[in-house]
Amino acid sequence: MQKRRTISVSVINEHGVLSRISGLFAGRGYNIESLTVAPIPESDLSKVTIVTDGDARVLEQIIKQLHKLIPVLSVSESDDFLEKEMALVKIPIEEDIASIEVLCRAYNGSVVNANEKYIIIAATDKPYRITSFLKAISRFNPKEVVRSGVVALERY
Template sequence: MENSINERRVISVIVLNESSVLARITALFAGRGYNIESLTVAPIPESDMSHITIATNGSAKVMEQITKQLHKLIPVYKVIEHEEMVEKEMVLAKFPITEHLSDVGALCAAYNGGIVNVGKEMIIAMVADEPNRIKHFIEAAQRYNPSEIVRGGVVAIER
C-alpha cells in the first residue's frame, strides 16, 4: 500500500498574475480536502506571471490529483512537483535586548542568518535555511526568550 503513505511534497505553481487567482488555488485545496502546510506567492520578475510555492502532504494518488486539479484551473500555466530541489524558508525572530547579543548572533550565523535590526528594547534576527533546520533554529532560539517569531513559508527551485 505504498499509495497510502502520506508524504510531504513541495509544489510550484506558475499562474497568470490576475485578480482572485490565489483564491482559486486555496479554494481548490479547501474544497477537495487537501492540506496546505505553507504557501508563498510573489510575482515573477519581468513577466505577467506569479510563482506560488505550496508545501503540502498526501499519498501519491492525492498528490497526482492535486497536480492535475491545479493544472485544470484556467489561469494556471505550469505545475511543478519538486523532486530534486533547493528549498529555503525565512524566519524573523524578535529577542529582548537584555539577551546576549553575541550568543544570538552566533546562533543565527549557524543557521545562515544574523541580526538585522537593533532597537531600544528589542533585537530582530533573520535566518534563511531548509525548513527542517528552521525548526531546529526555533527550538534553539527558545533559550533567548523570543517575544515573537514569524515564519515566511517555503520557497523552492528545481536543481
C-alpha cells in the first residue's frame, strides 16, 4: 500500500551526499516528491528532509540503506513530524489586492513585495494547506509560483 512518508536525515555537510541519498531512491524506482537541504547552524552538518510515497517494505529498506551511508549521522521516519512549506506567488498588480490579502491571511501569508507591475505574496503552512492555497489563488492569474518543499522536525 502506497503511503506518504517524511524522512529526516542528518548528514555531514560534504560533496556527493545528496547524490548518494537520491540514488537510493532512484535505484529502487521511487520518486522524491519534495527534497530540502539546509545547513544546521554552527555545525558542519546539514538536515535533509525527503517526502515520498511508497510501500512500507521498500521504504524500510531505503531507511536501512540510508543508515549505512558514511556521511549519514541519523535517520528519522515518523508520523509525528511538524511539517511546513512555503509558496511564493507573483500576481499582476491589476488584480483585487484586498481579496488577495484576505486569502493570504487565511493561509498564514502576506504581501512581501510590490512594484508597479506585480505583487509577490508568501504563504507558509502545512503542505496540504499550501496546495489548497495555490488552488484558491489561481483565480487571480498568477504569473509565477514557487514552492519551497517541506521542512520538518520531530515533535518529541
